[in-house]
Amino acid sequence: MLRLILRRLLISVPLLLLVSLLTFVLQALTPGDTARTILGNTFTQEGYLQLRHQLGLDEPVLTQYWHWLSGALRGDLGVSPISGLDVGQQITSRLGVTLSLIVCATVLAALAGVALGVVSAIRGGAFGRLVDALSLVGFAVPVFWFSLVLVTVFAVTLGLLPATGYVDPATSLSGWAGSIALPVVALALAPTAVIAKQTRDGMLDALSRDFVHSLRANGAAERSIVLRHALRNAAIPVVTVIGLVFVGLLTGTVFVEAVFAMPGLGGLAVQSTVQHDLPVIQGIAVTFTVIVVLVNLLVDITYGLLNPKVRAR
Amino acid sequence: MTASRTTALRRPTAIAALAYLVLVVVAAVAAPVLAPHDPEATDLDHVLSGPTGTHPLGTDSLGRDVLTRLMYGGQVSLAGVAVAVLTMLVLGVVTGLLAGFLSGWVDRIASWIIDLALSIPVIITLLVVLSVVGSNETAAMITVGVLSAPSLARVVRGATMAVKQETFVAAARVAGLPSTRIITGQVLPRVTGPIIVQTAIGAGGALIAQAGIEFLGLGVQPPTPTWGGMITDAAQVVDQQAWLLVPTGLVVGLTVLAFGLLGDAVRDATADRVTSAAPPARRRRAAPPSTQEEPAPGALLALRGVTVALPTSHGTHTVVDGVDLDIRPGETVGLVGESGCGKSITGRAILGLLPRGGELTAGTVHLAGENLTAGGRQAYRAARGSRVALISQEHIGGLDPVAPVGRQVAELVRRHRGCSRGAARIRTLELLESVRLPEPAQLARRYPHELSGGMAQRVAIAMALAGDPELLIADEPTTALDVTVQAEILGLLHRLQAERGMAILLISHDLGVIAEVCHRAYVMYAGRIVESGPGAELFRTPRHPYTAGLVGCSPQRMPPRTPLAAIPGMVPEPWARPAGCHFHPRCPLATAACESGEIPMAEPAAGRHTRCLHHTELTEEDDHARAGVLARD
Numbered sequence A: 001m002l003r004l005i006l007r008r009l010l011i012s013v014p015l016l017l018l019v020s021l022l023t024f025v026l027q028a029l030t031p032g033d034t035a036r037t038i039l040g041n042t043f044t045q046e047g048y049l050q051l052r053h054q055l056g057l058d059e060p061v062l063t064q065y066w067h068w069l070s071g072a073l074r075g076d077l078g079v080s081p082i083s084g085l086d087v088g089q090q091i092t093s094r095l096g097v098t099l100s101l102i103v104c105a106t107v108l109a110a111l112a113g114v115a116l117g118v119v120s121a122i123r124g125g126a127f128g129r130l131v132d133a134l135s136l137v138g139f140a141v142p143v144f145w146f147s148l149v150l151v152t153v154f155a156v157t158l159g160l161l162p163a164t165g166y167v168d169p170a171t172s173l174s175g176w177a178g179s180i181a182l183p184v185v186a187l188a189l190a191p192t193a194v195i196a197k198q199t200r201d202g203m204l205d206a207l208s209r210d211f212v213h214s215l216r217a218n219g220a221a222e223r224s225i226v227l228r229h230a231l232r233n234a235a236i237p238v239v240t241v242i243g244l245v246f247v248g249l250l251t252g253t254v255f256v257e258a259v260f261a262m263p264g265l266g267g268l269a270v271q272s273t274v275q276h277d278l279p280v281i282q283g284i285a286v287t288f289t290v291i292v293v294l295v296n297l298l299v300d301i302t303y304g305l306l307n308p309k310v311r312a313r
Numbered sequence B: 001m002t003a004s005r006t007t008a009l010r011r012p013t014a015i016a017a018l019a020y021l022v023l024v025v026v027a028a029v030a031a032p033v034l035a036p037h038d039p040e041a042t043d044l045d046h047v048l049s050g051p052t053g054t055h056p057l058g059t060d061s062l063g064r065d066v067l068t069r070l071m072y073g074g075q076v077s078l079a080g081v082a083v084a085v086l087t088m089l090v091l092g093v094v095t096g097l098l099a100g101f102l103s104g105w106v107d108r109i110a111s112w113i114i115d116l117a118l119s120i121p122v123i124i125t126l127l128v129v130l131s132v133v134g135s136n137e138t139a140a141m142i143t144v145g146v147l148s149a150p151s152l153a154r155v156v157r158g159a160t161m162a163v164k165q166e167t168f169v170a171a172a173r174v175a176g177l178p179s180t181r182i183i184t185g186q187v188l189p190r191v192t193g194p195i196i197v198q199t200a201i202g203a204g205g206a207l208i209a210q211a212g213i214e215f216l217g218l219g220v221q222p223p224t225p226t227w228g229g230m231i232t233d234a235a236q237v238v239d240q241q242a243w244l245l246v247p248t249g250l251v252v253g254l255t256v257l258a259f260g261l262l263g264d265a266v267r268d269a270t271a272d273r274v275t276s277a278a279p280p281a282r283r284r285r286a287a288p289p290s291t292q293e294e295p296a297p298g299a300l301l302a303l304r305g306v307t308v309a310l311p312t313s314h315g316t317h318t319v320v321d322g323v324d325l326d327i328r329p330g331e332t333v334g335l336v337g338e339s340g341c342g343k344s345i346t347g348r349a350i351l352g353l354l355p356r357g358g359e360l361t362a363g364t365v366h367l368a369g370e371n372l373t374a375g376g377r378q379a380y381r382a383a384r385g386s387r388v389a390l391i392s393q394e395h396i397g398g399l400d401p402v403a404p405v406g407r408q409v410a411e412l413v414r415r416h417r418g419c420s421r422g423a424a425r426i427r428t429l430e431l432l433e434s435v436r437l438p439e440p441a442q443l444a445r446r447y448p449h450e451l452s453g454g455m456a457q458r459v460a461i462a463m464a465l466a467g468d469p470e471l472l473i474a475d476e477p478t479t480a481l482d483v484t485v486q487a488e489i490l491g492l493l494h495r496l497q498a499e500r501g502m503a504i505l506l507i508s509h510d511l512g513v514i515a516e517v518c519h520r521a522y523v524m525y526a527g528r529i530v531e532s533g534p535g536a537e538l539f540r541t542p543r544h545p546y547t548a549g550l551v552g553c554s555p556q557r558m559p560p561r562t563p564l565a566a567i568p569g570m571v572p573e574p575w576a577r578p579a580g581c582h583f584h585p586r587c588p589l590a591t592a593a594c595e596s597g598e599i600p601m602a603e604p605a606a607g608r609h610t611r612c613l614h615h616t617e618l619t620e621e622d623d624h625a626r627a628g629v630l631a632r633d
Helices: A002-029 A034-039 A045-055 A061-073 A087-123 A125-140 A143-157 A173-207 A210-217 A222-259 A265-275 A278-306 A308-312 B002-008 B012-029 B066-102 B104-118 B122-133 B137-165 B167-174 B179-190 B192-215 B227-236 B242-270 B343-351 B372-383 B405-417 B421-434 B453-465 B483-500 B511-517 B535-540 B545-553 B615-632
Strands: B301-312 B315-327 B332-336 B359-367 B388-391 B471-475 B503-508 B520-525 B528-534 B602-605 B608-610
Touching: A002 A061, A002 A278, A002 B104, A002 B122, A034 A045, A087 A125, A087 A173, A087 A222, A087 A265, A087 A278, A125 A173, A125 B242, A143 A173, A143 A222, A143 B227, A143 B242, A173 A222, A210 A222, A210 B388, A222 A265, A222 A278, A222 B122, A222 B192, A222 B405, A265 A278, A265 B122, A278 B122, B012 B066, B012 B242, B066 B104, B066 B137, B066 B179, B066 B192, B066 B227, B066 B242, B104 B137, B122 B137, B122 B192, B137 B167, B137 B179, B137 B192, B167 B179, B179 B192, B192 B227, B192 B242, B227 B242, B301 B343, B315 B332, B315 B343, B315 B359, B315 B528, B332 B343, B332 B511, B343 B359, B343 B388, B343 B471, B343 B503, B359 B372, B388 B453, B405 B421, B405 B453, B421 B453, B453 B483, B471 B483, B483 B503, B483 B511, B503 B511, B511 B535, B520 B535, B520 B545, B528 B535, B528 B545, B535 B545, B602 B615
Parallel strands: B332 B503, B332 B520, B388 B471, B471 B503
Antiparallel strands: B301 B315, B301 B359, B520 B528, B528 B608, B602 B608
């Protein structure tokens, strides 16, 4: 267990360094730089060089990276040259929106997917085909298109929920729930299918094992065999899939935030991409990577708790 | 491989998917010729028109023809997908082949990079690249290809490692063929199946990614038509003309779906069919009680004419055929025969737990006078554990791997006694002690993988005893264990039986075991009982040539489906059982009379039964043998 966590951390540190370094190297390779972006089309060579010096762009890439890294370790992610705002502050103020979306979507997808997978493993027939169909749909339907369909049906036509915007839970809890309902459903579609499929396959495998036959033959309750024994065995790979799903949702949220005009990190990422606002992009990349690292750690710990063979090590 | 690709294309969904993709490619490539309008021609008098005669898929907010724009947009999309897929193929296949084939440090480095790359969210890399290079769709699609490569590399690596183990590749390496020739000539053709599957999935993903980039406005810029850009256009007028979402969404969704279905078809055609993936059939109700003779009074268990049909690779066939079997309270009864004779299925029929799709087509199971067959699933369920229990061949596999063993025993104790947790815990420790497990309190906290085979089997016995059953079915309880442990387990069963007055049905292919511990035994061959009688006597003076053959070789730990030394041939499969006596093709005594008609059960002596026309000849052989022994004396 401890070894597993250590191993994960050993991968995580180089991962974080790699992601942040990658942005710096790419930045160095590109013609034109932030100074030019800020100045626009009309500038003097002298002003340009001065700005470059101000921003530290005339230093070698590795020196720049070191400055950034030592700042980042102290929690200082720099200042956006475009907006002049502190990158760290911008990210923290938007983090809640994005986390609301992906955490709720993960929970929804896990609950719905596991329930669907268990029922389809036991009942087969129509439920089995439903899971198959759902996983094809989940694979084929782009999340932004599905979001637009939800907006058309539930916001434009039925007028049940707001089409855009985000309400802070501190302001109004019900307003918050209403504002994230459609984006969360849109995000959860594909993950639900993936989790349902893994759960069904895992349950079918577990239910065909010898210990299930022994438990049944010795009179264990069917409910306990399915929900306690088979599901716990099937849950081990499902946890891994839920972790992957969460990482995938970081991609999905960029699109969903765009459709629903959510003030989250996804929207900030797109906006900074368009504006070539590299410090902000870099901050977001590092934030997302930290989230991934934490989720993977959580997955490993859960995995160990569920699987005694891993825990022992 | 070629054959499997042909079978993949025999599926209707695969044909439809392929036809659709061809249609999309033709429509995109030939757009300048086929398209009804100019993609950028605006018609402000007919904006957001919906489907009409001149605009079959309607017009957008500038009055541009949607069908035309979809056809031209396909050019961008397909070119993008091609770029991404090519990048993915080159990187993924090369890395995967090298890592899988060379192993060692190349593999370790490649695997580390693959793991690392898979844990970075796709969007991060994509946005970083786009923010640096600007709205450059080719750069974006190359990035998508690079990001898809690790999953492909992982699949190719796994497949390569599997192929490398095969003898012909190993032989080629020993023969000194250069690695490059082995890889291109022998390994690559064998891993194309997984590559095609992964490529199809990658193509679908690339298309979604591309539409996404265009949707965010980070790809090819307007007014050039793109599929993702058209969804953006539709999004802006969603409250005026929702129809626009339909053609744009459908064309993307269907194309991705077509890639996915094609991949599924190839995967299903190349992968071994996994039976567990088949949807479970609902267990059918058992057959109505037969009108055959009532069981003898006083019998604990009585099977009368039990007949079981199971689905096999050759359709549904009868595997257990008219089995009559009695067990008295406290008795140990053996059921012996080679693998594939239907012994275990008979045991499962007693428990009402036939394998999926199996059915009791005739006969009855009476337990202490109660007709379980007539009582249906409820009656069987009520009997399981509390009146009939089971220990199986799988020792460690017979226990739930993720629960401590004590909890598994306690669950059954609580189920059968309805007692409190504390009382169940005390009873659990008693049970573990009664199966001679040392330090039960510590053992109860351990997991199955921490136990030896013999210990696991003792826990399984404790679980079976949790409901104080009157009958214990022991299905090959010692087969998978070491010889010394076998004797301990048999001794334990014997002692438990004496203590509890419990009856045991001992199913085994091991004659020695049966002869040693059983009061009476039944010999089963190809689904039928062929002989029965008192344990030791049955094997000393067999009255059926099959029993005589089993005695002649007395298999110790025979692997299934190997010919017995003393009997030529093997047990016939259920769909190939010969008429008449099923044993006649292997029988030294067989005559024409054995090949037709049902062979009745004869009773050569009190308590002895045999289903053989020539059993008297065996008696004579015995007499001769005895006479020979006497003469020597």
